[in-house]
Amino acid sequence: MKIGKVFSMEDAKKVTHPAYPYMLPEMLPYSESDAYSFLRGAVDMHLHGGPTGWMPHRPSMLETSREASVAGMRALVFKDHYYMTSPVARVIQECLEAWCREKGLTPVEVFGGVTLNYAVGGLNPVAVKTALKGDFKQKTKVIWMPSIDSDLTRRAANLGPGITVLDNGRLKKEAREIVEAVASSDSKVAIETSHLYFEEIVALAEECEKQAVDLVVTHANQELTLLTVEEARELISRKAWIQLAVISMLGTPIAAPGWVVNYHHSMKLLNSLDTDRIILATDAGQTGAKPVEYMKYGVWSLLSRDVSPDIVRKIVSENPKKVLGLR
């Protein structure tokens, strides 16, 4: 019997076993500072922060960017559900330059993008074209499909219908225009799926492949958008990237206490798929979930479960740099 999409009654019994922590194999001897050292050159291409319109007391984007600079991270891409973060990224970058100069640090490169929810007109090609012009262009790295206003999220939360990229099973004209706008930009920009149904992701992946745009499937390990290994393989065969979110492996206890996350399925995806197509991002930045710490814990957790240092480096540094066109 399945409880979620892949979580079985047997899995539930395993993790609710009174002796669960005492039955796990012994961890490999990696220390916290070993894990932290993997952040040098790392990229977090999906994280949140304040200020925002939902959930107060998030870690501020500026503070997170300072912490990422101290850790020697290469780049961050801030996502907000309501507004375009590209100009915010630009202002943060200016603040960082001065702060880092004083401290003798190299500033992390801060980017943003726009999420196509109702606040920007939904599936709105004008919002995308705006994010790709003028000063914004320099800081726009990701166009996110609808998240909180997607049909998938709204129906799952009993809020009625929401935004979909399909019309009678075919990609809407606006969605094609959005891919076109990204394809014709002279800067390297990726599209992320946010909260779409699998069928929507497949249609979008086909279009992105046709137009040579990088498509990243957002938190493939979160129950709402969970992919089976077979589904992930199908998307990889259409040139999509699979993003695993640290939050969906470790939970976010202040913002969502009691949330059951399927760590073991995340590991299964990581161990079954071609790691050349996997990206680890935190999706952190909820209240009480500091993104740089989550990156460290995510890396530490993988190293401790026998994921090789080379694979860790590939999914936190090399692969996201490829997608974002960074050196």
Ligand SMILES: [Zn+2]
């Ligand atoms: Zn997110």
